Amino acid sequence: MVDCNRRLSRPSFAMDTPPNPASAARVPVAVWLCPTVGLALAVAPMPYGYYTVLRIIVCLAAIFIAWVVLSRGTGRWLGWAFVGLAILYNPVIRVHLDRDTWAILNVLSAVPFAWVGWRQRSLRE
Template identity: 40%
Template structure:
């Protein structure tokens, strides 16, 4: 059961990294380093050619990836002038 969870998480982070990287890259040239960092996260968590790393290193990578996706979200909210989930008329 645990193996299925980690494989599913790898797939989710892989596709989310690619999607978020593309969206951040489209947002403007000032966000290019963040986009490349998301692409690297997708590469690290890719399910097709898995990286076999020690558990301690995976713990650091998991926290780093979570922080990276959080930073990506914050950059998206700031660049759009507010939350995309807002009910305010634009």
């Protein structure tokens, strides 16, 4: 027989308190380090395939970091900056610029990824 008056227990994923920002959804090292190194190396002359793969890596990493930052609710400007990077480096609808402009953008785009890594390290300590 089923006891209908018995209270159901709350699911384990229900949270009564807000998550601690230091432990909430951390960005894995590879997600910020691969784009940082790849964008820094992109200043050197590379084959066309390198830049195609780099677009995919940077776009996916930027989407992931934007999702993590915007879901935390803090640093919204940083989240929207990564949305902008995802749009700029998206491999489907390409932005066509000359090589010199891309070299400058690659170096400037590496900065937010490196900043995320530095910030993660400082939060860990």
